[in-house]
Amino acid sequence: MPGYYIWTIGCQMNKADSEHIAHRLERAGYSRAQGTEQAEIVVLNSCVVRGSAETRVVNRLNSLKGLKKKQPGVTIALTGCMVDSRVDDLRRRFPWVDIFFRPQQWQYLEDWIDERELSGSGDRHDTMTLPNRRVTAFIPVIHGCNNFCAYCVVPYRRGRTRSRPLSQIRSEVEALVEGGVKEVTLLGQIVDLYGHDLPSRLDLADLLAELNxxxxxxxxxxxxxxxxxxxxxxxxxxxxxxxxxxxISLPVQAGDDGILNLMRRGYTADQYCRLVAEIRRHIPEVSLSTDVIVGFPGETEEQFARTVDILSRLRFDKVHIAAYSPRPDTIASRKLEDSVSSEQKESRRKRLEAMQLRIAGEINAGLVGRTVEVLVEGVKGARWWGRTRGDKLVFFPGGVNPVGQLVPVRVEKSTPLALQGISD
Incomplete structure (x- = not known):
């Protein structure tokens, strides 16, 4: 049976896309390979949201040049946000890549398979069954984005927002549950906007109630x-x-109103803080994560200090911190000078990371002695691992395989990144 290998970098939407690609390849008669040298098809699912991510993709593509020389019969495909309307430029840069297709344009890969008479059995459809047994799954419910934040390339690469019909999502989740999935994560660049473009005018709350x-x-x-x-x-x-x-994942991006305005985020720091207070009032046990960009064009030390202040006051469970890097086509790259030095960006990123490590450590230490519900996802060494409802990573020892089960675990130790305990 021919093999395939998929390398994925970037957001959860990319991971979901890779699962769909894997499903289509397995339906066509391919099996998952352990590495590129064991595969007849190699797919790279790219990300260019950050400059560092794009560099990793380019390095990975360059490494496959040698594979193509060694194994001329291997097919190399590139998808994800690196693939835009300028495909000819990509073909010139990476002539050893055989197929280029944009996110969700899986038909290009299927057409290639059909041309080589390697079609699988059954009708093609939009309901996806996981290619291997898993406990959790990502489900895209709305594609694209209309916001055009100044720093973000996503609207240019994934297009305008398009919600999937509720009936289609429900059928996909039902198929996943029948296959053993216990938890689904509904995905969207702005998932709150789910349904705004559907004739029924359903919203995300309606979808949650239906799946519940x-x-x-x-x-x-x-x-x-x-x-x-x-x-x-x-x-x-x-x-x-x-x-x-x-x-709840609620990106703040910056704590200074001037920077937020330049970013085209559409809210002030005070409005954001009031929203967090409202969330915590209704959901006292909520776990909050956020995203922050440091070194946005023009950001001064005083403005950065306001970001430090908002993170210090709101005390998030997780903070994803990135240094600004200009992205092609974006408003910021066209209209704003990348004026903050790389040294300043790195210094600010490290300062925020150190502060957040302390805050996360204090929050997790508060869970020691408590019993938490863990959905067990796998084993690492001699310990089972899973996540709490608040998305905390938990490790615990045990005997009988509990994967896929909800297990009560009493927390005995904590670090900023994980909890350790014993199952009750």
């Missing part, structure tokens, strides 16, 4: 949210629906 009824499904998550679209109705849904996890 499904037997066999234990947990529901969703990301990423935008502060301007996190509605009171959605907050109440998280508070009231028992299968929806008390975990």
């Amino acid at each position: 009824k499904m037997e066999g499904l234990e947990r529901i998550r969703f990301l990423t949210n935008h502060p301007n679209h996190m509605s009171p109705r959605l907050i109440r849904a998280v508070a009231d629906l028992e299968k929806v996890c008390e975990h």
Whole structure:
């Protein structure tokens, strides 16, 4: 049986896309290979949201040049956000790559398979069954983005927002649950906008309520949210629906109003803080994560200090910190000078990381002695691991295989990144 290998970098949407690609390849008669040298098809799912991510993709592509010389019959495909309308430029840069296709344009890969008479069995359809047994799965519910934040390349690479019909999502989740999945994460660049473009005018709260009824499904998550679209109705849904996890990803990006305005985020730091207070009022046990960009064009030390202040006051469970890098086509790259030095960016990033490590350590230490519900996902060494409803990573020893089960674990130790305990 011919093999395939998929390398993925970037957001959860990319991971979901890779799962769909794997499903289509397995349906066509391919099996998962352990590495590129064992594969007849190698797919790179790229990300260019940050300059560092694009560099890793380019390095990976260059490493495959030798593979193509050694194994001329191997097919190399590139997808993800690196693939835009300028495919001819990519072909000139990477002539050893055989196929280029944009996110969700899997038909190009399927057409290639058909041309080589390697088609699989069954009708093609939009409902995806995982190629291997897993406990959790990512489900894209809305594609693209209309926001055009100044720093972000996503609208240019994934297009305008397009919500999937609720019936299609429900069918996909039902198939996943039948295959053993216990937790789904609903994905969207701004997931709060789900349904705004559908004739039914359903919203994300309606979708959560519908999936909450499904037997066999234990947990529901969703990301990423935008502060301007996190509605009171959605907050109440998280508070009231028992299968929806008390975990919200709410990017702030900066703590200074001037920088937020340049970023085209559409809110002030005070409005963001009031939203967080409202979320915590309705969901006292909520776990909050956020994203921050340091070194945005023109950011002064005084403005950066306001970002330090907002993170210090709001005390997030997780903070994803990135140094600004100009992205092609974006408003910031066209209109703003990348004026903050790389040394300043790195210094600011490290200062925030050190502060957040301390805050996360203090938050996790507060869970020692408590019993938490863990959905077990796998084993590492002699310990099982899984995540709490608040998305905390938990390790614990045990005997009988508990993968896929909800296990109560009493927390005995903590670090900023994980919890350790014993199953009750």
